[in-house]
Every structure is written in C-alpha cells, then in structure tokens.
Amino acid sequence: MRLYLINPSNSLISLTDVKKCYWNQYRVWKPLSLLVLAGLTPSPEWDIKVIDENLSVPDYTAMPQPDLVGITAFTSQANRAYTVAAGFSSRGVPVVMGGIHATMCLMEALERVDAVVKGEAESIWAQVLEDAKFGTLKRVYTGIPLGMDKVPLARHDLLPSGYRVGAIQTTRGCPLNCSFCSVTAFNGRHFRHRPIENVVQEFKVIREKYVLIVDDNLIGTRKDHIAHTKKLFLAMIKANLGKNWFAQVTINMADDEELLRLAANAGCLGVFIGFESPSIEGLKEVHKKFNFHKGREFKASVSRIQRHGIIVAGSFIMGLDVDDHGIGQQIADTAKRYGLDILNVMFLTPLPGTRLWKNMELEGRIVVNSFPEDWKYYTLVFPVARYRHLSWADMLNELETCDRAFYSYPRIFYRVFGNLCRMRQPFSTLVSNLSYRYNGVRSYREKFQVLDLSRGESQAKKTLSARDASL
Ligand code: B12
Ligand code: SF4
Numbered sequence: 071m072r073l074y075l076i077n078p079s080n081s082l083i084s085l086t087d088v089k090k091c092y093w094n095q096y097r098v099w100k101p102l103s104l105l106v107l108a109g110l111t112p113s114p115e116w117d118i119k120v121i122d123e124n125l126s127v128p129d130y131t132a133m134p135q136p137d138l139v140g141i142t143a144f145t146s147q148a149n150r151a152y153t154v155a156a157g158f159s160s161r162g163v164p165v166v167m168g169g170i171h172a173t174m175c176l177m178e179a180l181e182r183v184d185a186v187v188k189g190e191a192e193s194i195w196a197q198v199l200e201d202a203k204f205g206t207l208k209r210v211y212t213g214i215p216l217g218m219d220k221v222p223l224a225r226h227d228l229l230p231s232g233y234r235v236g237a238i239q240t241t242r243g244c245p246l247n248c249s250f251c252s253v254t255a256f257n258g259r260h261f262r263h264r265p266i267e268n269v270v271q272e273f274k275v276i277r278e279k280y281v282l283i284v285d286d287n288l289i290g291t292r293k294d295h296i297a298h299t300k301k302l303f304l305a306m307i308k309a310n311l312g313k314n315w316f317a318q319v320t321i322n323m324a325d326d327e328e329l330l331r332l333a334a335n336a337g338c339l340g341v342f343i344g345f346e347s348p349s350i351e352g353l354k355e356v357h358k359k360f361n362f363h364k365g366r367e368f369k370a371s372v373s374r375i376q377r378h379g380i381i382v383a384g385s386f387i388m389g390l391d392v393d394d395h396g397i398g399q400q401i402a403d404t405a406k407r408y409g410l411d412i413l414n415v416m417f418l419t420p421l422p423g424t425r426l427w428k429n430m431e432l433e434g435r436i437v438v439n440s441f442p443e444d445w446k447y448y449t450l451v452f453p454v455a456r457y458r459h460l461s462w463a464d465m466l467n468e469l470e471t472c473d474r475a476f477y478s479y480p481r482i483f484y485r486v487f488g489n490l491c492r493m494r495q496p497f498s499t500l501v502s503n504l505s506y507r508y509n510g511v512r513s514y515r516e517k518f519q520v521l522d523l524s525r526g527e528s529q530a531k532k533t534l535s536a537r538d539a540s541l
Pocket of ligand 2: 244245246248251252254287344
C-alpha cells in the first residue's frame with residue numbers, strides 16, 4: 071500500500087523561500103506532524119513518502135498513484151491543501167486531512183476531502199489506515215489526547231536532506247489559553263510531558279546539529295513542570311547529544327538559575343518568548359496575565375537568561391484594540407529596552423477556534439473572509455481584520471517603522487558585535503537578524519500588493535460604519 075503524506079506550501083510565506091534569501095534556509099522547519107504520522111504507520115506494509123512542498127512542489131501526476139493521501143495544514147496552508155486534495159480526488163485517490171485547520175474548520179474540510187481526522191492522531195490513525203485498506207473510510211475520525219508515551223519516534227529518515235534545522239516535540243498542551251492562540255483549544259489545558267528516554271532517543275536519530283523544539287512552552291508554568299524539565303536537561307547532558315537547540319518558553323525561565331545553567335549545558339542556543347504587548351492593557355486584552363505576574367522586570371529577566379549565553383527572541387502582536395499610532399516605534403523601543411536579540415512582530419489575526427475569532431466574528435470585524443481562498447493571508451503578516459485605531463495602511467507603516475528601527479544595519483551590527491564580545495551566539499544572532507530584516511522591511515510593500523489593500527479598506531469602512539456605535 072502506498073501512502074503520500076503532504077505538507078502544502080504557501081507562496082506568500084517568504085521565509086520558506088530559500089532562493090530569495092540565503093539566510094532563510096535556517097528557517098525552513100520540518101513538518102513534524104507528518105513525521106509523527108509516519109511513525110504511527112506500520113512499515114513495510116505501507117510504503118510512505120513524505121512530501122514537503124516548502125522544499126519543492128512535485129508533479130503529482132508524474133508520480134506513482136498512491137492508495138491514500140494524508141494532508142496536513144495550518145490555516146495559512148488550507149487553500150493549497152484543498153487544491154492538492156482535488157488533484158488526487160480527480161484521479162480517484164482517497165484523501166484524508168488532519169491538523170489544526172481541518173479540526174477547527176471541519177465542515178469546510180469535509181466538503182473538500184474524503185475524511186478528516188480531528189485532533190491528535192495517535193489514538194486513531196491505525197483505524198484510518200485499516201479503513202483505507204478495506205475501502206471503508208469514514209468521514210470523520212476524532213482523536214483523543216493521549217499521554218505522550220504514545221507519541222512514536224518521528225520518522226526523521228523520511229525527509230530528504232536540505233534542512234538546516236531538525237524538529238522534535240517534548241510536551242503538549244497549555245493551561246494559559248491566551249485569546250489569540252489555538253493551542254489550548256487543540257491540545258487541551260493539561261500540560262503533558264513526553265517520557266524523557268523517548269525524547270533522548272529521538273534526539274539521537276535527528277541528523278541535523280541544530281534542532282527546533284516545537285513545544286509551545288518547553289518548561290511549563292508550575293514547579294513540578296520545571297522539575298521535570300531539569301530532569302530532561304540532565305538526561306540530555308548525560309547522553310552527550312552534541313545538539314544545539316532553540317525552544318519557545320515563558321518568561322518564568324528567567325527565575326531559576328539552575329534551570330538556565332542546565333539548559334545552556336544541554337545545548338540551548340536561544341529561546342523564543344511571547345511578550346505580546348509593550349503595555350499592561352495589551353497583556354490584559356490578550357489574557358496573557360502570566361507575563362505581568364508579581365511585578366516582573368522584563369529587562370532584568372531577559373538579561374538573566376542571556377548571561378547563560380542564550381539569545382532571546384521576543385514576539386509582539388500589533389493591532390490590539392489598545393494599539394494606536396506610534397505602536398511600531400513603541401514596540402521597537404520596548405524590544406531595545408528589554409535587550410532582545412531578535413524581534414518578531416505579527417499582526418493580530420483571528421485564527422479559527424480561538425476566542426479572538428469568536429469575538430471578532432461577533433463584532434463583524436473579520437474583513438478578509440472569502441474562504442477558503444483567503445486563508446492564505448492568515449500568516450500573521452497580513453492585516454485580515456478591522457483594527458480598533460489603525461487602518462491597514464497604518465498597520466503597514468507601523469510595522470515598517472518598527473522593523474526599520476530594530477533591524478537597521480547599525481542596530482544589527484551593534485547586537486552581533488555585542489554578542490561576539492560576550493560570546494553569546496553571534497552567528498545565530500547574525501543569521502536571524504538578517505533573515506528577519508529580509509522578510510520584514512524589504513518585503514512588506516511587495517507582500518501587501520498581493521492583498522489588494524483597496525478591497526480590504528472599503529470593506530473595513532463598511533464594517534466600521536455599521537459597527538462604530540458598538541465599539
Ligand atoms: C513548529 C510550529 C511552526 C513551524 C512550522 C513547522 C512545520 N512546517 O510544521 C513554523 C515556525 C515555521 C511555524 C510557522 C507558522 N505558524 Co506555527 N506552530 C508550530 C507549533 C509550535 C508546533 C507544530 C508542531 O510541529 N507540532 C507537533 C506535531 C506532532 O503536532 P501537530 O502538528 O498538531 O500534529 C498532530 C495532529 O495535529 C495531527 N495531524 C497533523 N497533521 C495531520 C495530517 C493528517 C493526515 C492526520 C491524520 C493527522 C494530522 O496528528 C499529529 C500527531 O498527533 C504549533 C503549535 C502546536 N502546538 O501545534 C504552531 C501553530 C501550528 N502555528 C501557528 C501559526 C499561526 C503559524 C504561522 C501562520 C505564523 C507564525 N507563528 O509564524 C506560520 C505559518 C507557517 C505555514 N507553513 O503556513 C498556529 C496555527 C493556527 C492555525 N489555525 O493555523 C499554531 C497552532 C500556534 C498558535 N499559536 O496557535 N509554526
Ligand atoms: S500563546 Fe503560548 S502561553 Fe498563550 S496559550 Fe498559546 S501556547 Fe499557551
């Protein structure tokens with residue numbers, strides 16, 4: 071039986087375009103979901119091919135006909151996913167879709183594919199394969215979240231070389247449920263750990279020296295989470311993995327010197343932290359109360375992490391209801407004040423299944439809404455909704471102001487040189503700063519032309535007049 075597992079591309083995401091920018095090759099991440107699915111698939115009974123369209127889009131008609139196609143998709147990949155699915159369906163090949171988008175937009179997906187797997191696949195994929203084998207595929211399969219001991223070793227061997235960075239997952243779930251984020255809705259509030267020996271074993275089969283730990287929050291929020299993470303780091307040190315890794319964490323990582331020391335010794339090069347907003351009002355708006363817990367000093371917290379040779383990337387959201395003219399400069403100044411090595415700014419985007427989506431939909435503020443075609447704009451770098459105080463043109467100007475201020479060549483030089491002197495990952499700082507500079511300042515105008523601003527602005531005005539009174 072032949073199985074194709076496909077990660078669809080989105081041509082509007084420039085960071086995967088390695089031809090346009092050399093530094094992007096460090097930011098083409100592996101589609102881990104498909105490698106995990108492959109790990110759940112009995113082999114050699116199934117001959118599995120994993121296709122990542124980010125590397126190249128094959129001519130599917132020239133390939134041997136598969137018995138089953140599995141497609142994954144984030145929302146931003148959904149319309150491409152449907153195009154790929156239609157191609158296979160027209161040739162009589164059954165298509166099953168899974169992942170965050172199909173889970174959150176079940177009816178839409180069901181109109182376009184033969185079967186949908188809702189939620190995590192570990193509890194249900196074997197059933198899907200059996201049904202596919204006997205031609206009795208059901209329309210919907212619902213996966214239930216299991217303990218992470220049920221997550222198999224991902225089949226890293228199935229992707230070709232061509233990636234600079236490997237990927238691994240050690241935890242799932244998040245109790246914090248920020249309004250813009252889909253993780254709690256998808257993976258649940260309960261924070262689940264993967265058995266440490268499985269993580270170490272999988273690290274050993276990853277070819278790449280650099281690894282992205284894809285967890286939403288590697289360290290967790292409670293004392294017992296942190297204690298588990300320390301054990302994980304100790305095991306990684308003991309196994310002498312020789313890997314360098316990056317991970318998403320929360321700012322509480324800064325509060326534990328032992329955790330920081332162990333992370334650095336276990337190969338941590340950098341952490342990605344969601345600061346989300348320069349103001350307390352902004353944090354309240356997105357329900358990220360965690361960040362202003364106990365009167366935290368962000369600058370001091372960031373530098374405590376950096377003292378261990380770990381670089382800190384900070385993420386902010388632009389377009390919150392509290393954001394007004396000047397927010398771009400304000401974010402750049404805040405990032406500079408905190409001493410961040412990398413700054414990632416995204417537009418507030420209602421993603422299906424989030425509380426933000428529900429609220430914006432109720433208020434009639436979702437402007438880019440010709441679905442499924444418009445899902446391709448849900449990359450967080452396009453304005454897709456009506457923002458409280460900022461027009462789309464304002465958003466673009468603010469983002470440009472922010473990026474120009476943070477990623478000017480003198481500022482990049484200052485950060486890289488500073489990190490060279492402190493022996494704090496100067497190469498990673500350089501690569502990420504240049505990649506962000508390329509994908510930011512230089513390409514915004516070009517990107518925005520694709521979206522047809524006038525369409526959005528006129529719809530935005532319509533919504534504005536109808537809703538003005540209520541806001
Ligand atoms: C790593 C990651 C990335 C990597 C992508 C790597 C890649 N190509 O997969 C990078 C950094 C590039 C990235 C980029 C973006 N990301 Co991202 N990312 C993640 C993250 C943190 C982990 C994903 C992961 O690997 N999980 C591990 C695997 C094993 O779990 P999984 O994907 O859920 O797969 C399981 C099930 O979903 C299911 N499944 C999945 N696919 C399929 C397919 C079939 C056929 C079946 C049966 C089952 C199935 O089975 C798997 C095993 O249980 C998630 C958050 C999360 N916890 O999932 C956000 C997340 C997916 N990203 C998100 C977003 C918004 C983005 C961006 C749009 C913006 C951004 N943050 O930069 C871009 C868009 C990129 C794109 N290609 O379109 C959102 C997506 C929400 C949505 N509705 O789409 C998430 C959920 C985070 C959030 N805060 O809400 N991301
Ligand atoms: S943004 Fe981070 S902290 Fe907030 S719910 Fe999502 S994963 Fe959890």
